[in-house]
Amino acid sequence: MGKHRSEISLFQLIDRKFFDELVKKHGMDKGVRSFTTWEFTCGLITCMIMRLSSYRELEETLDIPRSTFGDAMNNRFSGFFQDLCDHILLQIRGRTQDRKVKRAIREIMAIDSTEIRVHGSIFSLPGWQQKQSDDHKAACKLHVVYSVDGQWIDDFKITGGRKHDSPVSLQLRILPNRIYVFDKAYCDIDFWLKVISAKSDFVTRLKDCKSLRNLQIKVLAKIGDQDGVLYDGPYVPSSVQMHLHREELEVTQLRHIIYRDRETKKIFHFVTSDLKLSAQTIADVYKRRWAVELLFKWIKGHLDIRYLPVKSANAAKIQLAVVVLVQLLLQLKKITVAYKGTLWGLLRHIRTSQFRQILSGRAAPDGCRWSEATINPIAGVAL
Numbered sequence: 001m002g003k004h005r006s007e008i009s010l011f012q013l014i015d016r017k018f019f020d021e022l023v024k025k026h027g028m029d030k031g032v033r034s035f036t037t038w039e040f041t042c043g044l045i046t047c048m049i050m051r052l053s054s055y056r057e058l059e060e061t062l063d064i065p066r067s068t069f070g071d072a073m074n075n076r077f078s079g080f081f082q083d084l085c086d087h088i089l090l091q092i093r094g095r096t097q098d099r100k101v102k103r104a105i106r107e108i109m110a111i112d113s114t115e116i117r118v119h120g121s122i123f124s125l126p127g128w129q130q131k132q133s134d135d136h137k138a139a140c141k142l143h144v145v146y147s148v149d150g151q152w153i154d155d156f157k158i159t160g161g162r163k164h165d166s167p168v169s170l171q172l173r174i175l176p177n178r179i180y181v182f183d184k185a186y187c188d189i190d191f192w193l194k195v196i197s198a199k200s201d202f203v204t205r206l207k208d209c210k211s212l213r214n215l216q217i218k219v220l221a222k223i224g225d226q227d228g229v230l231y232d233g234p235y236v237p238s239s240v241q242m243h244l245h246r247e248e249l250e251v252t253q254l255r256h257i258i259y260r261d262r263e264t265k266k267i268f269h270f271v272t273s274d275l276k277l278s279a280q281t282i283a284d285v286y287k288r289r290w291a292v293e294l295l296f297k298w299i300k301g302h303l304d305i306r307y308l309p310v311k312s313a314n315a316a317k318i319q320l321a322v323v324v325l326v327q328l329l330l331q332l333k334k335i336t337v338a339y340k341g342t343l344w345g346l347l348r349h350i351r352t353s354q355f356r357q358i359l360s361g362r363a364a365p366d367g368c369r370w371s372e373a374t375i376n377p378i379a380g381v382a383l
Helices: 016-026 037-049 055-062 066-075 079-096 120-124 165-169 189-197 210-223 239-244 246-250 279-287 290-302 313-336 343-359
Strands: 107-118 138-147 152-160 178-182 201-205 228-234 255-260 267-272
Touching: 016 037, 016 079, 037 055, 037 066, 037 079, 037 313, 037 343, 055 066, 066 313, 079 152, 079 313, 107 165, 107 290, 120 138, 138 165, 138 290, 138 313, 152 313, 165 189, 178 279, 189 201, 201 279, 210 228, 210 255, 210 267, 228 279, 239 246, 255 279, 267 279, 290 313, 290 343, 313 343
Parallel strands: 107 178, 178 201
Antiparallel strands: 107 138, 138 152, 201 267, 228 255, 255 267
């Protein structure tokens, strides 16, 4: 890659004009005297990349007072960072929409959530208690829509740990001409119809019930030990589903596919709104849902968010929104500089550059302890 392109830092990828307009829109700097939202955002990104796990580490490394940073985490509007993520996503889509991607089917979007432990002081908030825990542990959930082909987070929501996935799915952004794939936690006819009304299709698994078991027994009696696709027929909604959504379901066709994995011999019941793809392709699409599980493993490991030490719901939402922001910025930088390695390789290069700059002892030119020069140590450093 050329030198002029490799010198683009993550901070330079953020449109400063748009950023300032967004700050003004949400009143983020109203009443702020010394720690602007831009400095706060740069500090958050640097903190995430360097895996600084506490306010004390952040103060010792970046020289930002713990009280200043903590107040910003508790009081700044968390929705600002979601809007910033949407802006970066638009930049990514703008740079990739003309790129030829060889795939036989439409863009696959995987939907899932992951639970992340937070400080126990948030336990008292409704819905923030950790599931299956009696010792006052708290947790939150990161719900994402992940582009399997593009490898970026397309939308996300942050809730308490006890919030069920199905109601949150109705708040997620659904785009046309996609295939959305999700597991049994989203077995909700309302969400299925939302995907269909957006001119997209879905693939999911069905929860176990008596009618499925009876159908499976009949199919196995005819098929025997055959692997692969065992059944491909119409999906028959339950009486409750028909009662609640009779008008929509009478004009909507759904497929029910029974599939036995050749390796594990496990039997899966899929339902999909796609009537054109082969049953085997539908099963293969569902296998690609695993990409979102790998995403959760990646961000928890490389960005160190298995546990958040923050003591307010707003701070937890800000930190997880910045996790998504960093993932999007890394993906945008990879596209911008035509980086050929993995996203982890790019993150490692940036992290190493930051440590070198901090160890070199470069001070801020204007003497401000938390100026951009201090919290943006990689600006102008080539990979």
